[in-house]
Structures are given as C-alpha cells and as structure tokens.
Amino acid sequence: MKVPVVNQDECSGCGLCADIAPNTFELNADDVSEVIDPQGDDEDTIQEAIDSCPVECISWEEK
Numbered sequence: 001m002k003v004p005v006v007n008q009d010e011c012s013g014c015g016l017c018a019d020i021a022p023n024t025f026e027l028n029a030d031d032v033s034e035v036i037d038p039q040g041d042d043e044d045t046i047q048e049a050i051d052s053c054p055v056e057c058i059s060w061e062e063k
C-alpha cells in the first residue's frame with residue numbers, strides 16, 4: 001500500500017495540503033503538516049496535495 005509521508009523538516013506550514021486533502025493532512029501543534037489518515041482522501045486528491053506543496057516535501061512511500 002502506498003501512503004503519503006511528510007518530511008516535516010522541510011514543511012513550511014503553509015497549510016495547502018490540509019486545505020486540499022483535509023482528511024489526510026493536518027497542521028499539528030508545531031504548525032507543520034502531519035498525516036492523520038494516509039487514506040483519508042482519494043488518491044487523486046492526495047496526489048493534488050503532493051503536487052501543490054510549494055517545498056515538495058510530501059512523497060509516496062510503499063508500506
């Protein structure tokens with residue numbers, strides 16, 4: 001199964017991924033994106049969030 005992973009060291013906290021795929025990503029208490037449910041949104045929506053990340057810090061990983 002492929003799951004989205006956020007490199008939190010690179011995340012700028014812009015919130016875009018959480019706007020696009022709110023059931024998958026959420027800004028945490030440190031204002032960086034966290035995966036709350038790797039299958040929270042459909043794959044196309046998660047892909048759109050990945051493609052929209054300005055610092056390109058979200059990627060797919062095989063789990």
Ligand code: SF4
Pocket residue numbers: 006010011012013014015016017018032033052053054055056057058
């Ligand atoms: S879009 Fe990228 S930089 Fe913005 S909050 Fe999400 S992971 Fe962080």
